[in-house]
Amino acid sequence: MDHGNGSASGTGGRAAGTAVVVGAGVGGLATAVGLRRAGWTVEVLERRTAPERYGTAFGIHPTAQAALDRLGLGDALRTRAVPYRDARIRRPDGRVLAALPLERIERRAGRPELLIARPHLIDALLAELDRLGGVRIAHGRHLTRPEDLDADLVVGADGINSVVRSACLGRRSGPRPVGTVAWIGIAGFETGVYGETWGEGRFFGMTPVEPGRTNWYAVVPAATTTAQEVRDAFADWHDPVPRVLAETDPATWIRYEMRHLYPALPRFVADGRIALVGDAAHAMTPNLGQGACTALLDAEALTRAVAAAGPDGLPAALRAYDAERRRSAQRVALGSRTLHRFVTTRRPALRDALVRLLPG
Template sequence: MGTNAVVIGGGIGGLATAIGLRRIGWRTTVLERAHVLDDAGAGISLAANGIHALDALGVGEVVREAARHQYTGGTRTPDGRWLARMDGVALERELGTSIVGIPRATLHRLLRAALPEESLRAGAEATSLDRSDPERVRVVCGDTVLDADLVVAADGVGSRMRTLLFPDHPGPAYSGSTVLRAITEHPVDLRTDFELTWGRGAEFGHLAFADGRAEWHAVLNAPAGVRHPDPLAEVRWRFAGWHHPIPALLAATRPEAVLHHDVNELATPLPRYAVGRVALLGDAAHAMMPNLGQGACQALEDAVTLTAALTAEPTVASALSRYDAERRPRSQAIARAARQAGRLGQQLDHPFAVAVRNAAIRMTPSRVTVRAILRHAAWTPPRLG
């Protein structure tokens, strides 16, 4: 097989794939449509499967060093009562590594640092694919045409490449939830590493970072497209009276730092993750709701699995067939589980249903909760050659 690849999309999944491909000797170019790599975004929590994938790519340790390990926290009600506590030590014992929290911008920079500077082209938007030659794909990018033995479409939930490959697919659907989030301007006195608080049709969570700052997110049931003149004021109003440290987190936030995005997902699963010499990866393949914290972890699993398949199989075609067979069942099952978690968690609005859910969570033994997390986070990466 050839060894020249084009990766479309310079996010977590695309960068991880480029790292993996270069580790096995492929020449790889990453096309990122953003002209300036300003690393916009808030924070991210990486479960054990994501960390193990980074280990396989050779960047796990540097990410651990920059992250805060999550051992304490859990789920609460708006008045501060605990529904469930997180046993980070037990999870680390079972999985071999802890959950970590890190700013997305930091993770992006660390992944880019593992690649030669010339391999990433900013302000380069892939607009079409020419797949008429079975031996290669031509990627049209402005006035430039790149020939590739393999194209990896990692261009996000609104993937243009997915639309080109599956023109009859309905594309992403609005989940019914919208999220506002930010990173605090300065450190905040936090007693836990990670928390979620569930109200009626609303969730507030925080994720502590190694430098003492924190990411917070507020998820609300809302119609698609609703925006507020002052998002921070809206969050303060919506979560007024909720327990500490929510007021402190909001007080430590600059209004202009708040991001607001609707949560979209691929509610209709793709029939396959590969077409010819093009592989779909990450949100382009299986955009899911964030309720299990598995979106980025699944993209990292994709990157490692695709890289391993290319070392194990004799042709690109057989490698992509293997990648599809290994990744589609697992990632789509986790997407379904994330949707269900959202419906029973943040999106639940009826007072009686909320009360029943809360009672059920309180009565669930911690070992059962740990087993539930293991179903998604327990993953052993394949060997890269």
């Protein structure tokens, strides 16, 4: 897929530099958008042979929405997203323990949390790249030596198993399992019951995603390997949890091992020309729903710093990006991992008592 050599909006056709972005997920595509808008010539390398449109829903926090606005993508997000305003934490018997702080988030930010189907967000990013022009996306590219890439800037957006990260920062930090697997899917009806239900060593979540459908996820011990085992694990939970699992075709379910990047990286940049974004930099468990948000914030911060400095000022720009994003993203990752331990505890009575103490 080659969009030619069109100029980005506001650049007058002048290419500020050359960049290779490794990975065509949310973080990589958003980075390509930001760089192209700044006038850079961009190539995106993706090992998959086609755009990755699998997946269910992303929660987009107001801070990430603002980043998308700065990237020129806010309207495209809002066209397909739905607000997330009413969600509860429950016990398996259906008793409500607490409300998620969605109202407080909306009041403080002046806008609600939004939910969007992952394929819709990917398509919006691809459409913006197509509109901007001057970006080549090379699918089916298996990168082995990122240090050999001929570009002013190399961006590693290649996920938790990042080749770019290993090449520039070594293998001390890498994927670590947390002992659970997540099964995710989309039910073909609206449940009207949203939030998470926490049991012993497992939990189940439901969110809106678009009219007539419900996004769901079931997190269970890693030994759970079949759809029937998942259904059995939640068979006696409150309505509509068993119904959601019974009425969603297992052929459409996605199973993945929950992992995080450990230990935390000492920096997100290297060699004055390499930067990491998204899961390549700080892969986290999904408990806080911040994976896509942090990737978008990374992309916007990196491209803003690079646009201000230009190719000649790239080392300083990358240092500024690292200073802005590393500690913030790593705090979110640590918080998400801590919440995972809390939610999947084998002592649910103590956990539930603590949750009931939370402010309403």
